[in-house]
Amino acid sequence: MKDAGKSGGPLRAQPAVKRSRIQTRNRKRILDAALEVFSAHGFRGATLDQIAAEAGLSKPNILYYFDGKEAIHVTLLNQLMETWLDPLEQMNPEGEPLEEIIAYVQRKLDMAQAYPRESRLFANEILQGAPRMGPHLEKRLKPLVDQKATLIAGWAAAGRIAPVDPRHLIFSIWATTQHYADFEAQVNVLMPEGGVFPGAATYLETMFRRMLKV
Amino acid sequence: MKDAGKSGGPLRAQPAVKRSRIQTRNRKRILDAALEVFSAHGFRGATLDQIAAEAGLSKPNILYYFDGKEAIHVTLLNQLMETWLDPLEQMNPEGEPLEEIIAYVQRKLDMAQAYPRESRLFANEILQGAPRMGPHLEKRLKPLVDQKATLIAGWAAAGRIAPVDPRHLIFSIWATTQHYADFEAQVNVLMPEGGVFPGAATYLETMFRRMLKV
């Protein structure tokens, strides 16, 4: 039923079609505008008019490049998933366990700082029950988490880090790092103005070191 | 424990307006339905029709009890803030520092388990930049956090817990506990079916103990 040339399943990101210079530029503009708007208002809260205004294009012109509001959102989510998985993928089984985990925490925190919109887009999607991302979580996220959980469990069993439930450890890393992006509005109220990220980096390194050192 | 923990705070505009039995019942129905719908879809994503259907009332009837969609949302947020602050307020300056903090973590986790809709309602609001809650955060949350941060800093300075930035500690407690409610859709994909909360409780107690013990 699905046309391989165009949709080929929920996992789709790279162009199977060659795009003109104008197409490349305008698709990028649209996706960037959509990221801005979707991350700030959620899927339902965002309007095509907002995205069009942000992109500097007309609404029908937006729909010339994408099949609809949902198609833009899905495209964004697909691209995001790869970026999102990357820091965890980089965790090296051959490395020094504690340092590998600490480095992962730092990469995640760096991402929250560098890409807060992406973090919020993701948070919005999961908060609403992952209606457009469920398959993605099963097919891409779960296998990776299973693999890394096994790795961490191995490190703990070998006494190279303190005993710990690897999945809850991963959750706590996600939660604490993404918090600074997702709950920025609250953090900004509670922390004296000025970058909270240096302090966060120090705090989180300390926390996970104390927790995991043998 | 009838009034003990609740009647003390005359924050809600409950006085002066005496409500009939029907009003009391229907307002409660509406607020409960609205909590369900707002927490699942966000403010913009929720419709009065959905709330009306969930409440078993007609849309105009909903508007007979509340001035509008926003008024329902604000009422919910106001009620929520008190519930939300309560676990932190209970942290006792006279208690044993480490046990007080661990107990706070458990209370927060209990709330995430017992009131996931409230957690998501709050998360939605903050994610969108706290458009209807900004003043509340400044007026109610900030003073309480400042006070408890001072308390925790005192404990650390006295060597009764390990040195730690109290605000980042609080953030990490919020982030890790609320994660199980807010990111439930993701957690359910990654954890073998069956309650994750017992495991979470054990994990979080271990983590914060290791982090804070002197």
Added chain:
DNA sequence: TCGCTTTTTTACCAATTGGTAAATTGACGA
């Protein structure tokens, strides 16, 4: 029961929003 108030329903709106059709303009290779 009567008469008044509270509650609920019916019948609408105006604005917004995602989306489309068709005409118009622009890019660019031959």
Added chain:
DNA sequence: TCGTCAATTTACCAATTGGTAAAAAAGCGA
């Protein structure tokens, strides 16, 4: 320079949505 296809605009819709007016129904004290 021209012809053609890509890109954009103009002018619309139909559905949804928050909200209202007014009539009908239900409560309820006397």
